[in-house]
Amino acid sequence: MGRVVVEVMPKPEILDPQGKAVAAALERLGYRGFTGVRQGKRFELEVDGPVTAEVLERVREAATTLLSNPVIEDVVSVEEARA
């Protein structure tokens, strides 16, 4: 069984309110020295067989169709998970 990991991040030019909330909480808890936090998403897609080039291609397509919205997000990586 293989697994593909997809990572999606808000576009750099888009304000990330969730990241801002996390940054404020870190500061409050005394974790200082972080100048910024951005929050993204990680998806793990499991497949029945090996992760072939064709599987990766289908995941890439799904990543831009459903897993991310290109208006506000970038797919930053689509990779086979290391066991």
Added chain:
Amino acid sequence: MTARIGVVTFPGSLDDRDAARAIRVVGAEPVALWHADADLHGVDAVVLPGGFSYGDYLRAGAISRFSPVMESVVDAARGGMPVLGICNGFQILCEAHLLPGAMIKNDHRAFICTEQTLRVENVETAWTREYAPGERITVPLKNQDGQFVADERTLDELEAEGRVVFRYVDRNPNGSRRDIAGITNAAGNVVGLMPHPEHAVEPGFGPDGPDGPRSGTDGRRFFTSVISALVA
């Protein structure tokens, strides 16, 4: 002929019954549509109501956009049928690419529930033809992911083509680019907005108005507009 206006219920829709009631209040016939049923049952127009369809999982509107009913709504909208997306419905229209841009979380990071004044900037659409240009209306606004964003080129295009239908006035409640509260497609049959006109259609149940508390009915003309657009 009584106009038949469909209201789609998705799992997690909240304002479908209010939208149906608004349609009934203005004398049209609301028709319940179901997310899993691609059949639009011969309706003349469609309202995508507010709520948190599919729990807003993934992104607001992202999963609803691929529901069977939306394929039919997209086809019908491209063919000119009037479609109104309110709040979550607006998010779904953006995800479905019937309208440009996207909604992200409010810039102040909190849920907001308030009465909001809007300026009506385009009275040529199927859903706004009974308003006066520049008219100010007050309707409820309640959302978490209400910040409208799009790239500068898209925003410039929307402005140049007069496709900004509503703008927030007095204050920007969520950080939306250029105070945009609602937009339309090029043809003017598809309109999406974050605020809730369907909650301001009956005296006694609307926002506070000049005639006293809860007297505001500024949302009513969305629904009378579409009726007149259908017979025009």
